[in-house]
Amino acid sequence: MSFAKLIGNERNKQILQRLLSRGRIASTLIFAGPDGVGKRQFALTFAKAANCLHAPANGFATDSCDECAVCQRIDADAHGDVTTLRPDGQYIKIAQTRHLAEEVYTRPREGRQRFFIIDEAERLREEAANSLLKTLEEPPPTSTLILLTARPDALLQTIRSRAQRISFTALTIPEMETFLTVNYPRPKPDTQLIARVTGGRIGQATAIDLSVYRQARRTLIELLELLAGGQNRVRLLKAAEFLGKKEREEFEQELDLLTTLLRDLLLLASGQTPDAIVNIDAADRLQPLAAKIGLPRVLAWSEKFHELRHNLRININRQIALEAALLSLA
Ligand SMILES: [Zn+2]
CATH class of the missing domain: 1.20.272.10 (Zinc Finger, Delta Prime; domain 3)
Structure with a gap:
């Protein structure tokens, strides 16, 4: 989904699009906010825009086109430069962050900018967090790490201080209704009910x-x-x-x-x-x-x-x- 189609968290959209239009993407970002409010979707759209084939000659596109081969492969989780790291069992383990460290220092394989999305980053075990910290100290400009978390305060202070934090909130009922009407058209009473029952969390709204x-x-x-x-x-x-x-x-x-x-x-x-x-x-x-x-x-x-x-x-x-x-x- 492109930024144009994403609803809610408008300020965050502006922040990310500004980074793209300046052509300098921060190396480490923390997307903080409750589960199901679109953090992962925003990270993917950001990665797509940065690698989209419809970019201007000397810069990044500021939105994904969702139609080029790159956008589609990122959506299908099949692009070599966009990787998601998830807890292996209960935690993200040191073997995972060590492997990540090697990858971060590698040039993009096929696109322009590598993205490493760390899901449930609060589940980094301490030794894994420490190894990640070394990676964050000086990543190459072609690599971006995005830590997704519902509990930013559970991250090491040293990690937090090296990252730009972007806070996400649940959608309001009218925002959710718009989001559903545009992306998942249904009879109006159904849309109204879903927007209310799911408390503004897109993840739940699409699964109910x-x-x-x-x-x-x-x-x-x-x-x-x-x-x-x-x-x-x-x-x-x-x-x-x-x-x-x-x-x-x-x-x-x-x-x-x-x-x-x-x-x-x-x-x-x-x-x-x-x-x-x-x-x-x-x-x-x-x-x-x-x-x-x-x-x-x-x-x-x-x-x-x-x-x-x-x-x-x-x-x-x-x-x-x-x-x-x-x-x-x-
Ligand atoms: Zn594209």
């Missing part, structure tokens, strides 16, 4: 399966409707059994979803318009539910649910904890 999300949501809204009705112990216990049997990761996702639904209900019960909620496409179902439950009860539920999540962290039997919580809410 909306049909799975909506199915899980339907089950949970039914559960909340059941709770609002105030009785039917048998069905509540069945719901607890159903949820409690899920695998841990899926179960956690359901709890996250339930947290979001409760927050939506809280907003609606306190008089906010549907625009303010995450599950904007389910407003016609959530609004009557919020009215039925009423603000005091939504508040009490949210509190109980918060407590439940805390208990689940220490309680091994999810089903029993859930049963107790659901019955106390009804």
